[in-house]
Amino acid sequence: MSWDLKEALLHASKNVQSARDQLCDLDAALGDGDHGTSMARSFAAVERELSSTESNEPADLLELVGNTVLNAVGGAMGPLFGSAFLSSSTALRNADPSLSSPERTAAAIAAAANAIQRRGKASVGDKTMVDAIVPAAEAAATAAGQPDATSATVLRAAAEAAAAGTEHTKELIARIGRASRLGERTLGHQDPGATSITLVLESLAASAGAPVGHPVLTLN
Amino acid sequence: MSRFLNDPDNAVTETLEGFLLAHPELERRGTSRVVTSSTPPTGRVAVVTGGGSGHKPAFIGYIGDGMFDAVVCGDVFASPPVGSVLEAIRTVNTGHGVMLLLGNYSGDVMNFEMAADMARDEGIDVEMAVATDDLGAGSNVRPDQRRGVSGQFLIWKTVGAAARQGASLAELKQLALDVNSATRTMGVSLNGCTLPGSTKPTFSLDEGQMEVGVGHHGERGRSTEPLVQMDEIVDRLVDEIDQDLQLREGDRAAVVINGLGGTPMLELYIAYRRVAKVLQEKGVSIEVNFVGEYFTALGMHGFSVTLMRLNDRTLGLLKDPARTPHFTQTSTPN
Ligand SMILES: Nc1ncnc2c1ncn2[C@@H]1O[C@H](COP(=O)(O)OP(=O)(O)O)[C@@H](O)[C@H]1O
Ligand SMILES: [Mg+2]
Numbered sequence: 001m002s003w004d005l006k007e008a009l010l011h012a013s014k015n016v017q018s019a020r021d022q023l024c025d026l027d028a029a030l031g032d033g034d035h036g037t038s039m040a041r042s043f044a045a046v047e048r049e050l051s052s053t054e055s056n057e058p059a060d061l062l063e064l065v066g067n068t069v070l071n072a073v074g075g076a077m078g079p080l081f082g083s084a085f086l087s088s089s090t091a092l093r094n095a096d097p098s099l100s101s102p103e104r105t106a107a108a109i110a111a112a113a114n115a116i117q118r119r120g121k122a123s124v125g126d127k128t129m130v131d132a133i134v135p136a137a138e139a140a141a142t143a144a145g146q147p148d149a150t151s152a153t154v155l156r157a158a159a160e161a162a163a164a165g166t167e168h169t170k171e172l173i174a175r176i177g178r179a180s181r182l183g184e185r186t187l188g189h190q191d192p193g194a195t196s197i198t199l200v201l202e203s204l205a206a207s208a209g210a211p212v213g214h215p216v217l218t219l220n
Numbered sequence: 221m222s223r224f225l226n227d228p229d230n231a232v233t234e235t236l237e238g239f240l241l242a243h244p245e246l247e248r249r250g251t252s253r254v255v256t257s258s259t260p261p262t263g264r265v266a267v268v269t270g271g272g273s274g275h276k277p278a279f280i281g282y283i284g285d286g287m288f289d290a291v292v293c294g295d296v297f298a299s300p301p302v303g304s305v306l307e308a309i310r311t312v313n314t315g316h317g318v319m320l321l322l323g324n325y326s327g328d329v330m331n332f333e334m335a336a337d338m339a340r341d342e343g344i345d346v347e348m349a350v351a352t353d354d355l356g357a358g359s360n361v362r363p364d365q366r367r368g369v370s371g372q373f374l375i376w377k378t379v380g381a382a383a384r385q386g387a388s389l390a391e392l393k394q395l396a397l398d399v400n401s402a403t404r405t406m407g408v409s410l411n412g413c414t415l416p417g418s419t420k421p422t423f424s425l426d427e428g429q430m431e432v433g434v435g436h437h438g439e440r441g442r443s444t445e446p447l448v449q450m451d452e453i454v455d456r457l458v459d460e461i462d463q464d465l466q467l468r469e470g471d472r473a474a475v476v477i478n479g480l481g482g483t484p485m486l487e488l489y490i491a492y493r494r495v496a497k498v499l500q501e502k503g504v505s506i507e508v509n510f511v512g513e514y515f516t517a518l519g520m521h522g523f524s525v526t527l528m529r530l531n532d533r534t535l536g537l538l539k540d541p542a543r544t545p546h547f548t549q550t551s552t553p554n
Contacts, residue, residue, distance in 0.1 A: 037295065176326065183357065
């Protein structure tokens with residue numbers, strides 16, 4: 001990757017912390033109102049750890065973020081985001097050296113999607129963060145196959161697909177997690193976890209220098 | 221809603237500090253979120269639970285003889301992280317294994333599962349039982365998707381007593397599952413709750429309305445309905461529980477009337493009065509009852525009714541002595 005992943009992850013950490021209240025409001029409608037707090041606290045820890053690490057190696061940075069998130073707060077987001085970052089780190093470490101930089105970026109996003117599905121056992125359509133990360137991984141793979149692909153275009157495609165998937169969660173009835181107990185009452189509400197995934201991808205894409213087409217994320 | 225706090229972000233830490241000062245028989249290492257009894261579970265299986273904070277007296281109020289050996293405390297309403305769960309398992313294991321008890325919340329399940337896997341890799345025997353006693357979301361929710369709510373108190377009490385008597389890890393797991401399948405809970409409330417640091421309640425109702433099927437995190441329930449008289453509410457809750465539990469004439473039962481932190485005891489006993497009458501009419505005898513605040517939700521004005529079908533063993537375990545900061549009995553609670 002030619003862009004500065006550490007800067008991008010720091011930017012994402014700041015954006016997550018700023019979105020604390022909006023994410024809590026989304027979770028208050030569907031869950032227990034703590035998603036913004038958990039995300040903000042985890043990414044405050046991420047910001048601290050990233051600021052003090054010497055390494056600039058993408059796989060190291062992603063591993064550091066994963067372990068930090070896993071041990072920061074807990075909640076449902078801890079193991080899900082934690083496993084996602086750890087798996088994307090492993091994917092970069094094990095990537096075929098012949099892969100291009102955009103292909104590696106897409107592989108890292110695919111690994112994150114797999115990790116979230118393995119850990120949470122949710123499927124597309126259950127109204128969770130899976131509804132953001134799975135389309136993001138698919139869009140990233142497609143974008144990486146384009147002739148003029150860069151990591152920035154891959155991340156931009158992933159962020160836009162995640163945003164569309166997040167928007168679509170409003171039309172879904174939750175089938176897993178806390179929100180599932182509310183059944184049809186979940187209709188019309190946007191999933192907080194999917195929103196967070198989009199926020200992170202969006203921040204990474206912006207830092208990678210992707211041209212911003214239109215605002216992809218509406219929090220409410 | 222306003223709250224009596226210092227920095228809201230320090231609410232859990234400061235509660236723990238106060239709790240440890242008030243109960244010097246409990247311990248924790250440094251600023252750890254793992255609280256243990258100062259008497260190690262020598263020669264027997266250790267019992268551990270944990271989850272989000274904000275439910276006092278659950279969970280740390282029940283650390284001690286006959287209940288928990290350790291509790292892992294998360295932030296308010298958020299599961300503790302993997303590392304803390306693993307630390308708890310390592311701390312209390314004396315070579316006889318560790319029984320993890322938790323409620324069915326995806327955060328808790330994922331964090332405890334990951335920690336259990338890591339502990340097994342280190343050679344520690346670990347089993348996990350996930351409580352699903354809540355009927356609040358209705359009968360269309362698959363049993364394995366139900367929440368664990370205040371009926372968990374009965375699992376903690378029986379499993380804690382059995383561990384104290386020397387039951388094996390496999391026996392404890394089976395016991396937890398048996399008690400869980402003999403137990404059902406339904407809750408109602410008049411409001412949600414306000415998390416420390418937040419200015420708004422998770423939900424609020426107009427005067428004269430009630431939320432049916434609430435849990436203990438300020439989540440909305442299944443439906444918002446006109447508030448009716450207590451006897452009518454209790455009849456409805458017991459009826460829904462009984463459609464699933466199917467108590468028969470001659471059965472013995474345990475009853476928990478649990479307040480969510482903002483419900484006067486006056487109201488809880490009016491609820492118990494009706495439960496006792498309804499069960500008596502069915503020919504079901506209440507052998508043990510627990511009326512009070514066992515598992516709260518930051519001052520929600522609400523309560524739940526839990527019914528459990530008893531057998532000789534579970535009745536004996538419920539009556540077994542216990543000594544913890546918030547639940548102590550010498551022989552029988554009645
Ligand atoms: N099993 C699961 N698989 C994937 N995502 C999940 C699962 N359970 C919950 N989530 C995601 O987690 C989000 C809630 O996160 P958070 O509020 O931090 O956790 P908690 O449910 O413990 O309060 C949901 O919006 C949803 O996107
Ligand atoms: Mg939540």
